Amino acid sequence: MKSRIAFVAFNTFREAVRDRVLYNLIAFALLISAAAILVGEISIDVERLVVINLGLTAVSLFGVVIAIFIGIGLVSKEIDKKTLYTVLSRPVRRWEFVVGKFFGLTGTLVVNTFFMAIGVFLALLYVARHFEKADLPVLAALYFIVLEFFVVCALALFFSSFSTPIMSALFTFALFAVGSLSDELRGFARMATGLKGALMTVCAYVVPNFSAFNIINQAAHGDGVPGRLILYNTLYALLYSTIAISGAVLIFQRRNLK
């Protein structure tokens, strides 16, 4: 079972690499280099802050775009191109296939983020000339960004299990946008009363809380990240991804592969 999931995941990773997904690293490298040089020229004392903010935001946005646009095609493309027929006629269960595809894409994003992280640290070294202890929260911020990718991939996979790629992209992006404002949403829910308040509270807690993963600003200021937050965010991402993937599996399990 584990090996079949790993084989599917590796093939998904290999497909992403050969489809030139990692070419986004070139754009990222250009962006972060330009930012580092520019910031070094015009900023006084805030170079570090600007580079971390810009770098981590770019890591997050590049990854989310990849997660959505590849995630929505993970299964639907295989159905449309009928490549799935020769896979599912082997001893591969449908849930193994879905989980393998998920890990293949998240694996791609982890590799992508790893190289981007190197870019961020090189830019940081360029502007600050040295690393310091206050840079450590950048690692936590990167870890949270990876957790964010897990949830976005799972959502994209979930929507694509019953919807068209375009609608799946719209749903996932909308949920990402709303989830990024979930702190505000929860604030509104607390202020509303009656049925409206109850509905808003449900919505606020059902949409993924992406704002909890965003500690870019704290990391830029060198603020420490509590261990409890790391634990909660890890559990939250795992739980949310598991629920979304389980939903995708349940729907895909019953699907006719016409």
Place this chain on the structure above:
Amino acid sequence: MAAIEILDLEKTYRIGFWHSRQKLALRPLRLTIEQGEVFGFLGPNGAGKTTTLKLLMGLVPPTAGTARILGMEIDDPRVKAQIGFLPEQPYFYDHLTARELLTYYAQLSGVPAKERSARVAAMLQQVGLVESAGVQLRKYSKGMLQRVGLAQAVLHNPKVVFLDEPMSGLDPMGRREVRELIQQLRSEGKTVFFSTHILSDAEALCDRVAVIHGGELQGVGAVAELTPQSQGKVEIIFCAPSVPAALTSMAIEARVSGDMVNAVIQQGQQEEVLDILHRERIRLISLTPVRSSLEEYYVEKLRPKESGKGAGA
């Protein structure tokens, strides 16, 4: 134990935005295919052949009925290790090379790691793709993709092989190679279930055939049973530059091709014809009863349906 038992397998698709309309793809189908048989599943496009194969592969769930392969229910995961499947007009991961694709499928099929590369190499050799094994599949022609498809279907040494229109889109050489592969599978004792609408292939290869149309089984039997010697005619082939004058009045039809004459006479006239050939010192090549062709059987089975209903994929 039968290789394949199809027990009233039935499929109706729900279509439309609200899934409120129904489209019949397969009426209850009952068939048994014995081990070692080469079985042809014949029918026009849209007859229900591919739907049947997808049901057997577990790609679509049945509306009713069930099927067993080698005594195991089709949803039993152990079945999948024993079967090979070539879909119609197969699509593969075009970012992979043929070697990578076959290795991937060997991994998924549970071929042990130490046997994998040898198995893949042997299959590439068998389907004549050794030289292009390192080329990405996006650069392959249709015929080459069909060969890859055949290789992946038998790569893991399955006991039962399902081929959906295996000759589709192939040139004469390609079709011949597929026929040879099917014959080889037969000689290895494997069961082959293949769908086709090319009747000459079915006639040449199959022990038994079934005809399906409109999602409904029209007939099933051994090719010899379905094409009886019912015409009362005999085909005679002999070496001569033209039809001898004594034979002209007897031949129902005669065709000269080079130094060869192919004539059809009524049954019962063989002795007389043989005498003429002997007298005129003409060398006889063959003398065989004319069978009705599988095509005639097929057309007869399909005819009443032509004005009637249609079925699914």
